[in-house]
Amino acid sequence: MSKYDFTTILDRRGRDAYAVDGVGLQRWGTEPAPPQDGYDFIPMWVADMNFPTCPSVTEAIMDRVKHPAFGYFSAPDKYFDAIINWRQGRESGCGQDLEREPGRGQEQGIASGSGQDTDKDSPAACAHTAHPYLKREHIGYENGVHGFITSAVRVLTKPGDSILLHSPNYVGFRGDTLGQGRECVYSPLRMDEDGIWRMDLDDMAGRIEKHNISLMIFCSPQNPSGRVWERWELEAMMDMLESHHVTVICDEIWADLVFPGYVHTPLQDVSTYARDHVLAAYAPSKTFNIAGLVGSYHIIYNDELREKITREGDLTNYNEMNVLSMHALIGGYSKTGREWLGELNQTLEGNAEFAVEFIRRNLPGVTVSMPQGTYMMWLDLKNYMDRTGRTLDEVIHSGWRYGIGWQDGRFFEGGTNIRLNLASPRSRIEEAFNRMKLCM
Numbered sequence: 267m268s269k270y271d272f273t274t275i276l277d278r279r280g281r282d283a284y285a286v287d288g289v290g291l292q293r294w295g296t297e298p299a300p301p302q303d304g305y306d307f308i309p310m311w312v313a314d315m316n317f318p319t320c321p322s323v324t325e326a327i328m329d330r331v332k333h334p335a336f337g338y339f340s341a342p343d344k345y346f347d348a349i350i351n352w353r354q355g356r357e358s359g360c361g362q363d364l365e366r367e368p369g370r371g372q373e374q375g376i377a378s379g380s381g382q383d384t385d386k387d388s389p390a391a392c393a394h395t396a397h398p399y400l401k402r403e404h405i406g407y408e409n410g411v412h413g414f415i416t417s418a419v420r421v422l423t424k425p426g427d428s429i430l431l432h433s434p435n436y437v438g439f440r441g442d443t444l445g446q447g448r449e450c451v452y453s454p455l456r457m458d459e460d461g462i463w464r465m466d467l468d469d470m471a472g473r474i475e476k477h478n479i480s481l482m483i484f485c486s487p488q489n490p491s492g493r494v495w496e497r498w499e500l501e502a503m504m505d506m507l508e509s510h511h512v513t514v515i516c517d518e519i520w521a522d523l524v525f526p527g528y529v530h531t532p533l534q535d536v537s538t539y540a541r542d543h544v545l546a547a548y549a550p551s552k553t554f555n556i557a558g559l560v561g562s563y564h565i566i567y568n569d570e571l572r573e574k575i576t577r578e579g580d581l582t583n584y585n586e587m588n589v590l591s592m593h594a595l596i597g598g599y600s601k602t603g604r605e606w607l608g609e610l611n612q613t614l615e616g617n618a619e620f621a622v623e624f625i626r627r628n629l630p631g632v633t634v635s636m637p638q639g640t641y642m643m644w645l646d647l648k649n650y651m652d653r654t655g656r657t658l659d660e661v662i663h664s665g666w667r668y669g670i671g672w673q674d675g676r677f678f679e680g681g682t683n684i685r686l687n688l689a690s691p692r693s694r695i696e697e698a699f700n701r702m703k704l705c706m
């Protein structure tokens with residue numbers, strides 16, 4: 267039995283939610299069209315959740331609002347302490363300190379619509395890794411992860427420089443790089459024979475050499491594949507990057523959304539070089555559904571790099587914390603927040619399992635790898651399109667007519683892909699998948 271509410275269907279219309287109010291608009295160019303009569307809209311595009319936030323977040327804001335003055339302020343110790351304590355127990359995705367089940371993830375691979383049955387995955391645990399070296403001075407406020415990435419790109423590269431990324435990748439990195447006159451060089455992730463997304467170190471190294479690259483933007487856990495990188499993969503990647511003198515901006519905004527049994531390893535933890543050459547970004551926004559409050563932070567251990575980034579952020583005078591957002595973080599990064607997050611991750615995993623199973627049974631030709639975290643799912647329709655002769659545009663638009671608010675994967679450097687957001691009550695996810703049978 268759940269203690270927290272992940273089943274109520276929130277009516278977000280007219281309540282400051284681009285995920286529903288943005289339908290049919292043309293601001294980003296990625297907005298779904300409105301559904302035909304008889305179908306309501308199920309938001310599965312913008313990366314926020316259709317769940318109420320954790321009660322301790324709302325309580326912390328309400329408590330602060332009771333004091334009727336909102337003047338200039340500076341973040342108190344409890345803000346930094348909350349971050350340090352939370353990051354120390356970050357693997358708390360499952361809300362308990364248990365040993366990790368070795369190799370979790372290997373057994374959950376590719377699923378492809380075929381009409382066959384599979385064994386259900388076994389229950390899993392999670393581990394505890396500590397951050398003995400994280401201190402207040404390593405943490406700096408950032409007005410959104412994008413704010414941080416754009417600052418860091420300016421500090422670490424010049425216009426015309428190439429930056430390494432993976433494909434598929436989060437669409438927002440385009441603005442942070444191309445938008446500032448830098449070039450993006452993509453190294454494709456590849457699905458192995460077990461259906462696990464892997465990076466290709468030889469390919470990455472080749473592109474680094476060819477394009478004279480000194481900066482990589484890395485996403486961990488990965489949006490849109492939902493991959494939670496294992497420590498050995500991160501170690502191998504950092505060894506390769508060290509030998510090419512590459513610095514990394516590591517976007518760990520999804521770090522808390524890791525399914526039971528998986529462990530998020532901070533990239534900075536994997537080697538001495540990583541601690542000194544990785545600039546990490548975190549936020550409570552994805553974790554607690556508070557992106558509208560704005561407020562993220564960096565962790566940078568290298569004094570020189572941190573000073574440069576801080577100076578760059580200060581230059582604009584826009585990089586200032588909002589008092590309610592600060593209290594929201596403190597409310598979320600708490601014992602209640604940890605417990606709530608444990609239930610959220612179970613709910614998200616359940617939704618992902620349902621989706622994978624549904625696809626396998628009902629959507630022949632659609633390929634998907636079981637995510638290990640985030641609430642994103644990355645569908646590949648290549649075989650489906652070959653079989654039916656339908657184009658990606660036709661399928662996406664057909665889904666929109668049935669109210670399935672999914673998103674074109676080409677924005678995420680995919681080719682034949684659709685990205686799905688599964689952070690909704692199960693009843694809505696089931697409804698969306700049942701409608702897929704009608705439109706595909």
Ligand SMILES: Cc1ncc(COP(=O)(O)O)c(C=O)c1O
Binds near residue numbers: 411413436489
């Ligand atoms: C990987 C990644 N980074 C950054 C963001 C956005 O971060 P922010 O709202 O803090 O700018 C998102 C939102 O979906 C994301 O998926």
